[in-house]
Amino acid sequence: MRSLLLLxxxxxxxxxxxxxxxxxxxxxxxxxxxxxQVQAKNTATGATARAMxxxxxxYTLPNLAAGSYDISVNVAGLKAFQAKAIAAEAAKATKxxxxxxxxTQLGTLGEDRLAIAAAGKRHAQTVGPTPRxxxxxxxxxxxxxxxxxxxxGKPEWLPSAVAIAKQRADNNxxxxxxxxxxxxxxxxxxxxxxxxxxxxxxxxxxxxxxPGFHQIYLDGRDHxxxxxxxxxxxxVAKWDGDTLVVDxxxxxxxxxxxxxxxxxxxxxxxxxxxxxxxxxxxxxxxTVEDPGVLAKPFTMKRVADLAPTExxxxxxxxxxxxxxxxxxxx
Numbered sequence: 302m303r304s305l306l307l308l309x310x311x312x313x314x315x316x317x318x319x320x321x322x323x324x325x326x327x328x329x330x331x332x333x334x335x336x337x338q339v340q341a342k343n344t345a346t347g348a349t350a351r352a353m354x355x356x357x358x359x360y361t362l363p364n365l366a367a368g369s370y371d372i373s374v375n376v377a378g379l380k381a382f383q384a385k386a387i388a389a390e391a392a393k394a395t396k397x398x399x400x401x402x403x404x405t406q407l408g409t410l411g412e413d414r415l416a417i418a419a420a421g422k423r424h425a426q427t428v429g430p431t432p433r434x435x436x437x438x439x440x441x442x443x444x445x446x447x448x449x450x451x452x453x454g455k456p457e458w459l460p461s462a463v464a465i466a467k468q469r470a471d472n473n474x475x476x477x478x479x480x481x482x483x484x485x486x487x488x489x490x491x492x493x494x495x496x497x498x499x500x501x502x503x504x505x506x507x508x509x510x511x512p513g514f515h516q517i518y519l520d521g522r523d524h525x526x527x528x529x530x531x532x533x534x535x536x537v538a539k540w541d542g543d544t545l546v547v548d549x550x551x552x553x554x555x556x557x558x559x560x561x562x563x564x565x566x567x568x569x570x571x572x573x574x575x576x577x578x579x580x581x582x583x584x585x586x587x588t589v590e591d592p593g594v595l596a597k598p599f600t601m602k603r604v605a606d607l608a609p610t611e612x613x614x615x616x617x618x619x620x621x622x623x624x625x626x627x628x629x630x631x
Contacts, residue, residue, distance in 0.1 A: 320389035323361040324398040326354045333358025341370040367391040374399055427581030427607045439543050439577040442498045444611045447491025448585055448603035455599055462563050462594035469562035482511045482618035484532040486557040495613045511618040517547050524550055530567055532556050547573040566593030581607045
């Protein structure tokens with residue numbers, strides 16, 4: 302009995318010395334954000350705590366070990382939130398409010414977070430074995446929801462890249478290539494995208510992209526010695542067991558790398574590893590190297606769900622057509 306009382310006393314004392322992080326999650330317009338999941342990762346131990354925001358946007362992360370925490374929030378239709386090294390002190394509550402931001406779509410009708418959340422409710426668990434081609438390799442063909450990031454990696458941006466991304470964010474990303482009927486960021490997929498696999502090609506089709514597709518060569522060819530710089534680069538692939546390893550070079554320096562507005566240079570090199578562990582999931586691991594904007598390469602990991610009831614519709618983006626005024630009829 303005495304041992305039990307001592308254990309309870311020690312436990313109570315430890316809880317009294319624990320740290321708490323709490324606050325409110327707001328959307329881009331400053332309204333409380335219901336249902337957002339807040340994650341805190343201890344930078345020393347890697348221990349992770351999670352809390353769901355209430356209807357008023359309030360969240361609480363109790364019983365934390367004192368220390369430094371990285372805070373992250375992911376909400377469909379909004380830019381992923383990350384804050385580094387938030388201090389949590391023993392026996393104290395640290396107030397930390399979170400303000401989410403819009404993506405490059407700026408919440409336009411049909412691409413706002415409510416529409417994207419509604420699309421998310423259409424997700425269905427698709428169960429079954431990995432489909433395979435006649436050659437016995439995984440068949441990636443199908444329509445997929447935009448992938449969720451499970452590991453963002455640790456990119457170390459050069460100061461010039463940070464400055465450019467900040468300038469673009471401060472300017473509401475109005476100069477985004479996609480806003481001018483040009484291809485989206487290099488690392489972007491979706492909102493839904495389709496893969497079509499043949500023996501010679503893997504074709505990637507995005508439903509809100511212009512021109513909307515690009516191809517990955519599966520026929521064993523190498524990159525050209527002097528590739529013509531392109532928005533999507535030049536992509537070749539080879540199999541490593543059941544993993545398709547895609548190598549991309551030959552990018553121009555006009556494309557944005559990601560939806561945060563980080564720039565690219567013609568030194569950009571992306572290696573993607575595609576896996577389909579079962580019928581309903583696609584794993585994409587991307588290693589990004591660009592010495593013009595990054596101090597060193599980084600690797601991010603994403604997972605997409607199969608969207609068997611969705612289909613890609615045509616997407617026409619005629620704005621910024623510079624040719625029409627120069628056409629002369631009879």
